[in-house]
Every structure is written in structure tokens, then in C-alpha cells.
Amino acid sequence: MASKQEQMNELQKKNLEAAMRLAQLSIENSQRIMEIQVTTAKRLFEEGVQNAKALSSAKDPKGLMELRTNYAQSTTEQMLACARQIAEITAATQAEVGKLVGEQLTSGSTDMFEAMQKMFKGMPISDQNALGAMQTAMDTTRAAFEQMTRASTEAFQAMTQQGTQGRR
Structure with a gap:
């Protein structure tokens, strides 16, 4: 019984470490x-x-209009530059979070699968089909998450490339 509790404690420790990494990443990027x-x-x-x-x-009115126009243009450029920097940080953060969650799903599903196998081995009924179905579900979830992360990263990169081309 103690070994099962130790396994669960280890899983919880890994999950806590991953949550701490995500929180630290969030704090650092929020500060930036x-x-x-x-x-x-x-x-x-x-x-x-x-x-x-x-x-x-x-x-004169002409000088007044030139000053206003220059100020409006400068303000717009600075706001766009600010938005671009924030978008770049957001994309980098999204990629890092995707990587961390992917790692967590991969190692977590493996650890969970091994823990469940050990737990089922100690039971009188051992259903290998149930274990296989659980592993398949975990693998499918991880693959779907990785695909969503790739797709959103590619979409963001395409959007920023279009924005860069539009300014030229």
C-alpha cells in the first residue's frame, strides 16, 4: 500500500513542479x-x-496640422510597436506553455499508465483492454494538444508576417 501512495505522491510532485514552472513563466511574461x-x-x-x-x-494653420499629423503618426507607430512586442511575447509564451503541457501530458500519461498497470496487477481482475483504451485516450489527448499548439503558433506567425508586409 505504501508503494502505491509513494507513486501517487510522486505524480502529485511532478504535477506541482509543472504548475510552478507555468506560474513562473506567467509571472515573468506579465512583468515583461x-x-x-x-x-x-x-x-x-x-x-x-x-x-x-x-x-x-x-x-499658422498649416504648421498646426503638420504637428498634429506628425504626432498622430508617431503615436500610432509606437502603439503598433508596443502591440507587436506584446504579441511576440504572447506567442513565445504560448509555445513554451504548449511545450510544458505537452511534456506534462507525455510524462504524466506514461506515469499514470504505469501506476494503473501496477494497481490493476494487484487486483484479482486484470483487464488489459481497459488499460489499452486508457493509454490510447491519453496519447490521443496529447497528440490533439500538440496539433492545436502547432496550428495556433503557425496562425500567429502568419498573422504577424502579414502585419509586417502591410507596413512596408
């Missing part, structure tokens, strides 16, 4: 995104103050 947002906001505020000063000293 907040830094980007704060830097962009500061820069936009400073430019806004400079623009207001320049607008107050404009002598």
Missing part, C-alpha cells in the same frame, strides 16, 4: 508586458507634452 506598457505610456506622455508645447507656439 507591463514594462513594455509603462515604457510606452511614459514615452507617449512625454511626446504629448512636447506636442502640446509645439502646438501652442504654432503660427
